[in-house]
Amino acid sequence: MDRKITINDVAEKAGVSRQTISRVLNNKGDVNETTRKRVLRIIEELDFQPSMQARSMVTRKTNTIALLIPDITNPFFSEIVRGIDRTVRATNINVLLFSTDEEVSREVSCIQLAQNYNVDGIILCSPRLDEINLRKLISSKLPVVLLNREIAEMNKVYSIIVDAQTGGYTAAKYLLDLGHRSIGILVGPAYADSSVKRLIGYKKALSDYAVPLDESLILHIDHQHDKIHENTQLLVKRNATAILAYNDMTAAKIIQSCTEMGLEVPKDISVIGFDGIPISRLVNPRLTTMDLPLYEMGEMIANTLMKMINGEETHTKLTVVLPLLKVGQSTRAIT
Amino acid sequence: MDRKITINDVAEKAGVSRQTISRVLNNKGDVNETTRKRVLRIIEELDFQPSMQARSMVTRKTNTIALLIPDITNPFFSEIVRGIDRTVRATNINVLLFSTDEEVSREVSCIQLAQNYNVDGIILCSPRLDEINLRKLISSKLPVVLLNREIAEMNKVYSIIVDAQTGGYTAAKYLLDLGHRSIGILVGPAYADSSVKRLIGYKKALSDYAVPLDESLILHIDHQHDKIHENTQLLVKRNATAILAYNDMTAAKIIQSCTEMGLEVPKDISVIGFDGIPISRLVNPRLTTMDLPLYEMGEMIANTLMKMINGEETHTKLTVVLPLLKVGQSTRAIT
């Protein structure tokens, strides 16, 4: 078997010590220009690939970060991931991707794995992970950035969260301003902070407009079995003239359900999405949505983590991202 | 600074040699049940995380595979990635993700990086990487699986490809059967094999139906600056009654452009997509598309790679995936 080329092979062939090779590799210390050239040529010839494992054992750096997200096929996350990836790439850091499906047990084991890999930092999006495990991770001194997860010890960990309450408020207010008074809302699971917050915003808007709260217009959906169609039917039956969707994908499904029920959006019913993922612009009618700067959020996350990795103090401990209303064609004034 | 816990710390605290700890860790060799229990307890207590780097230095296994794809936000890829991820997960293999943006130079450096990491295998989706670099990779003895990339030495490397020609043929034939005679096609860049193949299929269908080829209905688009709107306008101006889109996203954009031009799909013009990504069902009207089993393709890719990693011979050297016509509501018979 052709054993892997090591630094020793290069050193031998170049007739120098392996230390010199190392110097050339890392551009550290002076190396005679002639030997340097020769070494480089031989590296090329042998197609020598230095082992990161060996290197990181001594440098205690892996140039790798772990990224834990629930689902890469969710455009919300993939857009953020792209922002992260593009940003870290510039500094020669690579990404170890863990999809957790939001299963706590898997999240826990992925965190362990990340630590086994001795990653330099970790980005964690995990609304359900219990406080104990989260705290354990944070106290492990590993640089951590949280996405959409608040934690009491704000001074210890950086997190970036979406202001779901204002988002819910703004979206509901917009519909109220359009004259809607019977507004259905599809929120996520009740355990999720964002669901609760968004609901609070929604309720506050209603109360600001002195619209009595109709609990039957509030429906919770579950990631796995979303039952959008059934829920849409329910809301229509309860005379909702507008629906606040859980996110853009949901909004698209709601519109589809409406169409199947013979309702036209926005003529018969208004629908408003959340997140502003790229496809929100491709859906017909173009979605009105609460837009988020997903790619930029990825950039912020990555930049913050890299600062932490470099030992720089970050002044910001919390970034709150405000969803902005982006008016499309899926909403209109009630007549 | 609190140094990382190592196997030695565990050994010391347990009052045994580190070899015993290693045995417990790997369930290898006999260990006295009492000491085993004690060791496990201490590992737990100290929250000891064995270093993969150190381990892989000696085992020559990293339990990591590299995944090179152009763009994670492209649903075509993210769906495949999900299939891969879910599959490898079962065998304790982790994924190092590289987004290449289809830039050859970045692909080359990512391949190098993957080798630096000493990954156990690599999944490569790279229509543009030159033969020389590709061949170099393959001859490096690293298990490789290619996605949508054919190569002459079929016996040396496994690849999974989409039968773009049949796909193009089937799609065009379907439209021809519906009575369309002026069918526009938006293909990808000319350097991509799939573009060429699809075009061949398209032309073959036309010729089978004795429809004269109108070159002005064939437009090439580029990933970065897709200019869908302009191209759609062109095709409409040239009296196309149907359009074969590059993929589902493109199809959605085409429909949108049509709407903006005051054309109704499918009443005034038919549009057919490619790939069958999840959102093809959310677009309004629901897309007619050439459906691909993306998730399953991911599974196949992962399973094959794992077999190669385990040194098992794989009988299959090539999997050709046939796109199947999935009729939606974006196409209809010409009147």
Add this chain to the structure above:
DNA sequence: TTGTAGGCGTTATCAC
């Protein structure tokens, strides 16, 4: 400018 010695944390091998 270059070389030598030592160690990073783990497993393999062989001895006890």
Add this chain to the structure above:
DNA sequence: GTGATAACGCCTACAA
């Protein structure tokens, strides 16, 4: 059933 020793491939520190 357990322990000692030698690797794995690289970098740091110091010496020449």
